[in-house]
Amino acid sequence: MLEIFQTPGKILTGLGCFDQVGKEVAGLGKHCLLVTGEKSMQEQGIFDKAIHLIGKEGCKVTACTGVEHDPSVNTVDRARAVMKKNGCDVVLGLGGGSAIDVAKAAAGLANCDEATLEFFDGKEIPGSGVPVVAAPSTFGTGTEATKVSVLSDHERILKQSIRHDCMLPKVAIVDPIIGADVPPHVTAACGMDALTQGIESYISKHATDMTRAMSFSSIILTITGLPRAFKDGHDIQARENCANGSLMAGIALHNARLGLVHGIAHPLGIHYDIAHGEACGILLPYVLRYNSKAAEDDYQVLASIMAGDPADFCLNLLENLGMPTGLKHIGIKESEFETIAEKSLPSGSTKANPRTVTKEDIIEMLKEMCL
Numbered sequence: 001m002l003e004i005f006q007t008p009g010k011i012l013t014g015l016g017c018f019d020q021v022g023k024e025v026a027g028l029g030k031h032c033l034l035v036t037g038e039k040s041m042q043e044q045g046i047f048d049k050a051i052h053l054i055g056k057e058g059c060k061v062t063a064c065t066g067v068e069h070d071p072s073v074n075t076v077d078r079a080r081a082v083m084k085k086n087g088c089d090v091v092l093g094l095g096g097g098s099a100i101d102v103a104k105a106a107a108g109l110a111n112c113d114e115a116t117l118e119f120f121d122g123k124e125i126p127g128s129g130v131p132v133v134a135a136p137s138t139f140g141t142g143t144e145a146t147k148v149s150v151l152s153d154h155e156r157i158l159k160q161s162i163r164h165d166c167m168l169p170k171v172a173i174v175d176p177i178i179g180a181d182v183p184p185h186v187t188a189a190c191g192m193d194a195l196t197q198g199i200e201s202y203i204s205k206h207a208t209d210m211t212r213a214m215s216f217s218s219i220i221l222t223i224t225g226l227p228r229a230f231k232d233g234h235d236i237q238a239r240e241n242c243a244n245g246s247l248m249a250g251i252a253l254h255n256a257r258l259g260l261v262h263g264i265a266h267p268l269g270i271h272y273d274i275a276h277g278e279a280c281g282i283l284l285p286y287v288l289r290y291n292s293k294a295a296e297d298d299y300q301v302l303a304s305i306m307a308g309d310p311a312d313f314c315l316n317l318l319e320n321l322g323m324p325t326g327l328k329h330i331g332i333k334e335s336e337f338e339t340i341a342e343k344s345l346p347s348g349s350t351k352a353n354p355r356t357v358t359k360e361d362i363i364e365m366l367k368e369m370c371l
């Protein structure tokens with residue numbers, strides 16, 4: 001059977017690789033739209049450094065800042081308007097997953113006139129965008145290696161993705177020093193997202209030999225790096241493990257998709273005040289147990305990497321990272337379980353889960369998580 005394995009056009013890793021951002025961006029265009037979040041990259045001096053390095057190569061820079069968590073389709077419209085007004089022909093996404101997702105969507109829709117909402121609702125992306133470069137500062141989503149942009153329509157309480165090959169970054173720059181000052185709880189939540197993505201892509205219905213190689217390495221890098229990076233954000237070796245683990249999980253999920261944890265995490269994230277990585281971390285042990293029979297061989301491999309039951313390992317890791325292990329604290333009521341379950345079922349992630357999922361199964365799991 002035909003299997004296609006896609007990665008970003010070029011991947012830069014290793015301490016100090018961000019110094020190449022100017023050359024990479026200037027090699028793709030003459031005027032860069034720099035998309036970033038609310039303050040982190042500015043406070044750490046990375047934003048100014050990017051402008052300096054890109055400008056030094058003779059490429060103009062216009063910034064679009066203030067991208068929020070769970071970015072809305074309106075934020076993409078704002079970035080697209082700035083890009084159009086200034087004639088930008090290349091986009092750099094710098095920061096967390098949200099900033100990069102907005103950068104990818106803006107780049108992919110660069111030559112379209114319709115509002116982003118139309119594409120969010122299913123209109124096909126024509127695929128004539130401009131190139132995008134992605135430089136993550138948090139190591140969790142792996143968005144620097146995917147063609148997916150996760151967006152929200154807050155009015156309809158909807159979180160879903162738009163995707164097209166043209167949104168796959170031409171260059172991913174994954175420097176472990178970028179974002180070294182993020183708070184430990186952010187490192188922890190992002191790391192649990194990366195670990196979940198490594199595991200879910202490994203046991204996905206669509207996994208191949210190529211994606212499993214990425215997933216496998218990603219899991220090892222994350223479980224060895226995350227506890228140390230959580231304790232000390234400036235432990236560069238640990239941070240590099242997390243950075244490369246997240247990148248590899250991104251490559252794996254881009255080609256193999258995910259599973260039930262992500263199917264449930266998206267509706268949970270938009271209905272309740274819970275970070276994506278935290279939701280993934282809490283769901284992971286429950287979903288692992290649920291899948292243990294359907295993915296028995298893979299479960300054994302995970303057990304050998306983790307020197308014990310994978311669900312127990314993930315639960316212990318959550319505790320060591322000071323993260324919650326249940327959902328009680330988000331204020332979810334039993335009467336709301338059905339809505340979350342119904343919104344989880346149509347997700348492509350849920351459909352890629354190794355065990356066929358029913359609404360009742362999800363409700364049962366949510367009940368257990370709220371005990």
Ligand SMILES: [Fe+2]
Nearest residue numbers: 141193197280
């Ligand atoms: Fe995720």
